[in-house]
Amino acid sequence: MPPLREFQSVVRVAGPILAVSGIDDAGYNEVVTVLLPDGTVRTGQVLESRKGMAIVMVFGGTRDLDCDITAVRFTGRPMTMPVSKEMLGRIFSGSAEPIDGGGAVVPEKEMEISGYAINPTKREFPQDSIETGISAIDGMNTLVRGQKLPVFSGSGLPHSLLAAQITRQARVRGSDESFAVVFAAMGITHEEARFFIDDFSETGAQAHAVIFLNRADDPAIERIVTPRLALTAAEYLAFDLGMHVLVVMQDITAYCEALREVSAAREEIPARRGYPGYMYTDLASLYERAGRVKGRPGSITQLPILSMPDDDITHPVPDLTGYITEGQIVLSRELHRKGIYPPIDLLPCLSRLMQGGIGEGRTRADHANVSSQLYAAYARGRRLAGLVAVIGDEGLTDVDRLYLTFLDRFEHEFVGQKRDEGRSFDETLDRAWELLSIFPKDELNRIDPKYIEEYYRGGTG
């Protein structure tokens, strides 16, 4: 790309997009600086380039932009950010300006924020299970280092509490390697942002955290860069410095709305509900940055949080996310109303990397069988509860009744736990056996008889 060029020829402004005429050699994805007459500076990026014209998206928005006096400076380089170990403990804006009163970070390196795809042959398959201390996750949907596991939530549900609890409790058995947390806020309220920051500082996690904040009243289009900045920082910490990085990104739905806004301004043909057809590809360019790389000690684990509009899991944002991530944790309004914390709706939850992370030598040999049996029993219990709601419990068999007892105890004693309660894998599995022992042995058809022999605590069976 050629070096710096400056133009004062904005010919059109539409939403977050502006068109600059007269430029013949704008680079695709080139960074531009937009200079307002009052001295304000905004950053933008080239979305389309032709002879004589460039289409630019402005992260700070186009408010107050003027066709005649706004100057657009083409920088001749793609978007980069300075990175350094000093970022730990710091708080930045959604476009990586320090907002904690501290000075600028002295860079050790400049990195392109769009990142590069990890060569699939260089990926190390993630297998180190993380003990989050939460039974519904550890027992049934185990998280492993290098996984991307989103939380599907809704407004008013305690996703922030859950994310903070995971961040606080997460550990890997027999390992004391260095860890870090990167938190990217996109369009969340001041209150929610405050909650995380306070929680981090109370627990001492602050010193290991890098925080990027784009809040609800910050420019919407900035949300398109915020997660990329966060992931670039994470890649530096993980793959250059060898740290285990947990990236929490909230709220992906706000990010997607920013994408939709840009797409609408460009008058692109939308796919579903106005979201652009390339949203799958775009989200993948974020989520696929999780993982491990052969021969490098660090890892990036992602915990994206998204709110499902109308609690609808088929909405494009959760739907496309689920198609890319390695499972999902789904929160339920119904459990929340019943007072169960964390209100994890286990049936639609999944951890695709669980299989490789559990079992003998990792968690416990009976883990896979137990989890599968709990799923079968819970599904049956829920089905029966639905039936009872319609026809009453007259027509139920004795075994059916056991499933109802199980259902109730399972939701309260296994899924439910305290906000500061961390259970070890063993504690979680022992609790599971206590509940499975409600059933006669014959019902436990997904468990190898040798584990029933070892762990079953029922009377007769």
Add this chain to the structure above:
Amino acid sequence: MTESSIIRITGPVVEADRMRGAQMYEVVFVGEDELIGEIIGLHNDTATIQVYEDTTGITPGEPVRRSMMPLSVELGPGLLEMIYDGIQRPLTELGEISGDFIVRGISAPALSREKRFHFTPSLSQGQTISGGAVIGSVPETNKIVHTILLPPDLSGTVERIADEGEYTVDETILWLLDTTGTVKEITMLQRWPVRVPRPIQSKLPAIRPLITGQRVIDSFFPIVQGGTAAVPGPFGAGKTVVQHQLAKWSDADIIVYVGCGERGNEMADVLRQFPALVDPKTKEPLMKRTVLIGNTSNMPVAAREASVYTGITIAEYYRDMGYSVALMADSTSRWAEAMREISGRLEEMPGEHGYPAYLGSRLADFYERAGRVKTLSGEEGSISVIGAVSPPGGDFSEPVTQNTLRIVRVFWALDADLAHQRHFPAVNWLLSYSLYSDLVAPWWEKHGGSEWGKMRSDLLALLQKENELQEIVQLVGPDLLPEEDKFTLNVATLLRESFLVQSAFDPVDTFCPPEKQYRMMTLIHRYYRLGHHAVGEGMTAAGIQQLPVTARLSRMGPMPHEEFESFYPKTLEALDTAFPGGED
């Protein structure tokens, strides 16, 4: 020729002027970095190009160089065990050049130019040959003989043929005098344009099943060698696991696995497992019969569009040697979306859900490349194609699912509810179908037993009946049902839990040999018939449920195959003892 240059860039699509004379689908090199692209539109002297690499930093005015060749793959010994991106760049070799991340503007030859293969000629001087003739052969692995065929579009007289010996893929092994009197030098390496099907003599009807070792597939909804199947399902329903299971255990000779726009870790998983797993048929590592195409979701979208063509062309090449090839494409929806994205950038008239109007015909052309055929050299080869479909919101009424269902002959509908209960494979038995079941019945009768067709339809009817009964239960509860219906519900549960459920992760049950499938089916079927009669004679469903033989039938899948050998006759006996009244 005047210098062509870029006039417009939007994402993966670039326009260049002064391109008069260029061909549709010709490969071009874009910009100073020479990024690989393909012409997908021509208008006067302006060409529209889809670029297979990230276009960041490219500016108007940069040059575009023509290659004079359509987008093609390299074919020859050394394809097996390779992993390529969507345009056949070897990922392991790219990693040696650029390290852990894929950067722009790098390339490496698809086939090694250094490696030597032991070539044995099968022609002699003076012979007249035509396209597809066997030139010689190379042992590519311990079990797979790689036949070197004359490219389909050539013919002539053998002027000279190389002696038996070690050759690299770009050394001449045949000097062919063609009809114009020129001598063509032929190497083991050939190129073929990916968007053009390789020619065959004729299509043949399918005759035998592709055995996959997955009970719900082989016994209920079978696919044949040369057949087509679609696996649609919402996220997390098990499409990829089904595809992996088929790539591992299906009894094809060659596997081409296309990871089209899916996860990097899934490719890493294949690369980790396949070299260690053993093909039950040849006892060789599975990797030795596999070619992987991995264009993950974060790799350039245009290369994703190309990846299925790259895969099917490689599959055709092995088919032409007389092999049975199975190709898995995970996911065809990502391919369709790549088409949609490119089409959108071309500002074409959109059809349903923004997909281009030609979506249906592109899908049909792709699946049409499957089939059992007579090759140019007279061999019989086949390609089975299994495509995953990822419908938005799990709604099967969307265009990709619907267009696919119009073409394929087998439909394995994956179901979110089953997946949520951890009933895997989550194949919905009420929605799924196979149009091949009559075709494979003779095979099963020969390799399993004469009752296959009858048992299959009885058991499918049982599941259908269960569904009807469940609707009644929703209204009146289970207790008011007649004993016969209660028993039907119990057998249906048994059938689901012990026959249809099959964990891909269980060391034994991951692959169930057809003989064992048949016997498991026999036991359950017999239990059903005997129990049915017993209920007629006054036994209660609960009484039958309590019989020790009922529990015996509940964990057959994970039972080691050797143990099952003696378990089977003993259980048949136990059934007869438990139900002395016999069948009706």
